[in-house]
Amino acid sequence: MNGIHDLGGMDGFGPVPYDGGESETFHERWEGETYATFVATLGNRFASIDEFRHSIERMPPDFYLESSYYDRWVTALTRLLVENDAIDPEAFAARAEAFEAGNAIVPEYEEPDMLGRLAAGVADSYATDADEESPSFSVGDAVAVRNAHPDGHTRCPRYARRARGEVVAHRGTHVLPDARAHGRDGAEPLYQVAFDGAELWGEDAEPGVSVTLDLWESYLKPADAGTEGER
């Protein structure tokens, strides 16, 4: 989907809030708890990593931009857990109000084997392995990114569409995020494709810049195929 998350090449977001290279930690305890809730959601196989990313992308654009990073995670996890009947939305809403009012505490429950089990589920949710498909493109091929605008999840950034680049590596066959984000099976050859800066950003592009992307086969076509008949 052409969502607000697809930020490459946009203008107007101002300076980067660079902090001088300090090591990153969770700034507050709830951010770490959010990470643990993410581990529980993927680890219990309520959602794949692609469904999680897509759940973030489904936030209304204004809300995406005004939310902090882990706030977006909480919203995305809530959506997935409700949609998969892992939690009851009424019970959730009531509990959230209780916490806001200071009338609830997180229950204690110890289970030493839990994290290992969850970690295995998380690893599965990220797994990209698939039976090898024979690749249509080879290293050195000139390719063009299809001008496709799917409604659902995709890992093809908008700024690369219609651009011509060169295949610099074949990465093997990887699970297709566009499929897994919607509960479907699918895997395709994955390629590293390099684009010249001027191809992406026009004649005023900074000189001496290239951008590489990892793109699945269905995102690409031969560069000499032209643009007519584009689906």
Added chain:
Amino acid sequence: MTDADEDEFDPDEHAREHDPEARVRALQSLLIEKELLSSDAVDDVIATYEDEIGPLNGARVVARAWTDDAYRERLLEDGMAAASEVVDVDGDAIDLEVVANAPDEHHLVVCTLCSCYPWALLGLPPTWYKTPAYRSRAVKEPRTLLAEEFDTDLPSDVEIHVHDSTSELRYMVLPQRPPGTAGMDEDELVDLVSRDAMIGVERLGGGER
């Protein structure tokens, strides 16, 4: 799922009205009550990222590559397998491609779509890495971005290769070994390797290798 099934519950509208800390504690509580999450798992996850996984992992890998040419080759060939020789990480934790800076080449890593990052070697991504400001500009005007926001001025004859992390393959930059470090051993070199150099917003070294 239809709206009727969920009694019109809209997670975005709910989230706009309620504090994320309260919301995540509600999620966490309900999952713990169903024994889908445990208190010790929560504490372990937090401790792992606060205390165990961090940029020191990447720094050790870089320092080894600076001192051992055969290792450097293995690292560029199969990043995580080589990393697991030096630091206590699972060689299958992530797919890693290490990209090496050179006198006339500089690499920069970004994830324009979300926040993909080589966490097994660098830990949690810094807040700025996840911001719209960094993600939007890194692919379009990396030279200006590096100069204006990170005080990293690259000579105009140094090419910049930006890696937008769109797949599960994660990128880490192998900086050049800084000049004047010929007498330093691997442990001393580790201290010179910054997280930011491994993302590519900082450039170590000049003309050597």
